[in-house]
Amino acid sequence: MLALVVVFVVGVLAALVSQASGPELLSALRSSETMFALRLSLTLSVAAVLVGSLVGVPAAYFLARREFRGKGVFDTLLDVPLVMPPLVAGVGLLFLLGRGMLGGPLAQWGIHLVLSPWGALIAQTFVATPIVIRSAKAAFESVNPGYEAAAMTLGLSPWKVFVKINLPLAGRSIASGMILAWGRALGEFGATLMVAGATRFRTETLPIAVYLNVSSGQLGVAVACALVLVGTAFFLLLALRLVQHKGHVGL
Amino acid sequence: MLEATDISIKAGRFRLRNVSLSVGESGCHAIVGPTGSGKTLLLESIIGLRRPDAGRITIEGIDVSSFPIERRRLAYVPQDLALFPHMTVQDNILYGARARGIRRTANDRIVQELVDSLGIGHLMNRRIDNLSGGERQRIALARALASGCNYLLLDEPLSSLHESLKKELWFLLKDLRRRYSLTIVMVTHDLEEAFFLGDSISVMMEGEIRQAGNKTAIYNRPADLDVAKFLGIRNLFNGEVAEITDNALIVFSKEPAIFLRLPVMNSSSRLMGVLQPGAKVMLGIRSEYVTILQTQAPQEASCCKVEGVIEEFFDMAASFLVAIRPFGCANGSRPVEAEIPAHLFYRLRLKKGHSVKLSFDDQKVFVIPCDSRGTRP
Numbered sequence: 001m002l003a004l005v006v007v008f009v010v011g012v013l014a015a016l017v018s019q020a021s022g023p024e025l026l027s028a029l030r031s032s033e034t035m036f037a038l039r040l041s042l043t044l045s046v047a048a049v050l051v052g053s054l055v056g057v058p059a060a061y062f063l064a065r066r067e068f069r070g071k072g073v074f075d076t077l078l079d080v081p082l083v084m085p086p087l088v089a090g091v092g093l094l095f096l097l098g099r100g101m102l103g104g105p106l107a108q109w110g111i112h113l114v115l116s117p118w119g120a121l122i123a124q125t126f127v128a129t130p131i132v133i134r135s136a137k138a139a140f141e142s143v144n145p146g147y148e149a150a151a152m153t154l155g156l157s158p159w160k161v162f163v164k165i166n167l168p169l170a171g172r173s174i175a176s177g178m179i180l181a182w183g184r185a186l187g188e189f190g191a192t193l194m195v196a197g198a199t200r201f202r203t204e205t206l207p208i209a210v211y212l213n214v215s216s217g218q219l220g221v222a223v224a225c226a227l228v229l230v231g232t233a234f235f236l237l238l239a240l241r242l243v244q245h246k247g248h249v250g251l
Numbered sequence: 252m253l254e255a256t257d258i259s260i261k262a263g264r265f266r267l268r269n270v271s272l273s274v275g276e277s278g279c280h281a282i283v284g285p286t287g288s289g290k291t292l293l294l295e296s297i298i299g300l301r302r303p304d305a306g307r308i309t310i311e312g313i314d315v316s317s318f319p320i321e322r323r324r325l326a327y328v329p330q331d332l333a334l335f336p337h338m339t340v341q342d343n344i345l346y347g348a349r350a351r352g353i354r355r356t357a358n359d360r361i362v363q364e365l366v367d368s369l370g371i372g373h374l375m376n377r378r379i380d381n382l383s384g385g386e387r388q389r390i391a392l393a394r395a396l397a398s399g400c401n402y403l404l405l406d407e408p409l410s411s412l413h414e415s416l417k418k419e420l421w422f423l424l425k426d427l428r429r430r431y432s433l434t435i436v437m438v439t440h441d442l443e444e445a446f447f448l449g450d451s452i453s454v455m456m457e458g459e460i461r462q463a464g465n466k467t468a469i470y471n472r473p474a475d476l477d478v479a480k481f482l483g484i485r486n487l488f489n490g491e492v493a494e495i496t497d498n499a500l501i502v503f504s505k506e507p508a509i510f511l512r513l514p515v516m517n518s519s520s521r522l523m524g525v526l527q528p529g530a531k532v533m534l535g536i537r538s539e540y541v542t543i544l545q546t547q548a549p550q551e552a553s554c555c556k557v558e559g560v561i562e563e564f565f566d567m568a569a570s571f572l573v574a575i576r577p578f579g580c581a582n583g584s585r586p587v588e589a590e591i592p593a594h595l596f597y598r599l600r601l602k603k604g605h606s607v608k609l610s611f612d613d614q615k616v617f618v619i620p621c622d623s624r625g626t627r628p
Contacts, residue, residue, distance in 0.1 A: 146333035149300050152320035153327035154347030154398055168337050 020223045028224035037209035045185035048124035052132045060136035081130045090194025120196035124188045128181035135177025139170035179240045258306035267458045279435040281449030289458040290438040326395035330407040334379045341375040347398030365393050385416045405437040454478050472617040490534040492526050506584050507557045507577035531621040540615035541589035544608040557609045571596040
């Protein structure tokens with residue numbers, strides 16, 4: 001069974017590579033379009049994870065430590081983006097940010113989110129944040145609340161306890177969550193397509209570049225972008241392993 | 252002086268009801284009680300981890316009820332110690348002192364002295380995960396005390412340690428208390444520990460303090476049947492008040508057939524007011540206050556002697572617990588238990604089936620009115 005799975009994975013990778021000749025692939029990798037897509041993808045996905053963590057980590061701490069009415073419903077609601085088809089999320093975001101709802105008032109301030117890289121950022125943040133929250137919540141829950149109590153009796157304010165006790169102890173698991181969320185944001189296609197559209201050299205992230213170039217028959221660039229995506233994902237997984245492995249030693 | 256007054260807390264289905272306690276300066280108060288009696292909840296409310304629904308906590312006359320934890324200045328050692336796993340021993344110990352902004356030099360002196368008296372100097376650069384239980388206990392104590400707080404709150408401090416280490420730390424705690432004039436409130440289910448370390452004791456049951464006060468009084472005179480049973484007293488007999496005179500309470504029980512004249516001094520004046528002749532009571536006495544006399548021994552003019560047969564005895568190495576069935580007592584009834592030193596047991600050459608005479612120290616017999624807690628089915 002294992003061999004079957006391995007053959008399948010290797011087969012997919014080989015099929016990708018075989019679509020373009022070596023020199024063609026090299027020039028496609030160096031092409032301005034691939035470079036643009038890579039830069040935009042990295043910028044957007046990193047930004048999405050940062051925004052998602054900035055909001056998600058405190059939210060996760062709150063969820064892990066406080067009991068309140070309707071917590072279960074709230075908790076489940078935060079999981080919805082995880083199981084929602086990205087395309088559906090994209091349509092929802094499109095309507096929310098469209099002229100009919102938030103888009104109108106925002107346009108008066110000169111802010112146009114739909115069909116812009118900002119839209120892509122919002123779409124990626126939407127899918128990445130629940131992943132950060134999920135893992136950060138589990139991480140905070142695994143930190144013995146006794147540490148907080150002890151730290152507070154030692155004279156630390158709740159904020160300092162969070163920064164000096166909870167964050168260091170939950171840090172590795174939160175980092176794993178952030179890496180997973182980054183991976184998800186990097187490969188995000190459906191929601192990004194809906195909200196930001198597929199405009200060359202404007203909202204062209206790596207997955208959208210693959211889509212655009214496959215559609216127009218420029219397989220070289222498509223394969224180059226696909227390989228860059230796969231390569232990045234591989235490094236992300238490697239980083240995740242490293243973080244988790246260290247985590248076992250440290251805690 | 253640390254005082255908790257009329258603390259009430261609702262935690263799920265459990266309730267702490269109007270609990271009060273007070274510990275004088277440099278005193279040690281032990282809160283004992285069975286698991287789930289609310290001891291830890293009370294301690295947590297003093298520390299500030301739980302906000303009581305009602306009641307007041309004052310430290311040296313200052314009402315700290317509304318103070319956040321970090322401003323109460325109470326040193327706390329939780330049951331699981333909660334030593335920070337991501338720091339070295341030294342960082343753990345210095346943590347509180349740094350957080351409170353204690354000056355480096357002063358800090359060094361306090362910490363150095365603490366580290367020396369706790370004997371943990373050689374551990375300072377170690378990580379927490381590879382320390383033994385006893386080492387962790389000492390470090391937790393050092394960390395709690397390093398910030399210079401004089402009030403120490405301990406939650407089941409030594410419950411996970413083996414006997415010899417536990418006793419060693421008892422003496423260490425006594426020493427630390429004297430050296431730093433500590434006022435201690437401790438929660439424990441270990442009675443020996445409570446009686447060794449505490450000056451005063453509160454017995455908690457089902458969210459209430461059933462009895463509080465001087466440890467000797469609690470040891471000898473439990474206020475109700477639940478407390479008596481919790482303290483391990485098994486000699487409890489149904490009795491009745493025969494007469495009340497100016498200076499004595501005269502009580503008797505049928506099984507065993509005893510008739511006791513209890514001096515007012517010892518039969519607690521509180522009882523004199525509530526009891527009437529004919530009132531049903533429980534009579535109790537600790538097994539170590541029941542003396543075994545040989546039947547041939549010359550008669551003394553003592554009012555309370557019971558004769559019976561040795562039914563069973565239990566060798567506890569230093570002493571023997573001897574179960575005696577008084578003559579005329581039904582087989583199903585509980586025998587009288589006497590704990591006597593091993594050397595006496597051997598000298599008297601006691602055997603199963605021997606007839607013996609028992610003497611009750613009437614100064615040590617206590618009376619529990621039958622309408623008190625635990626005496627009703």
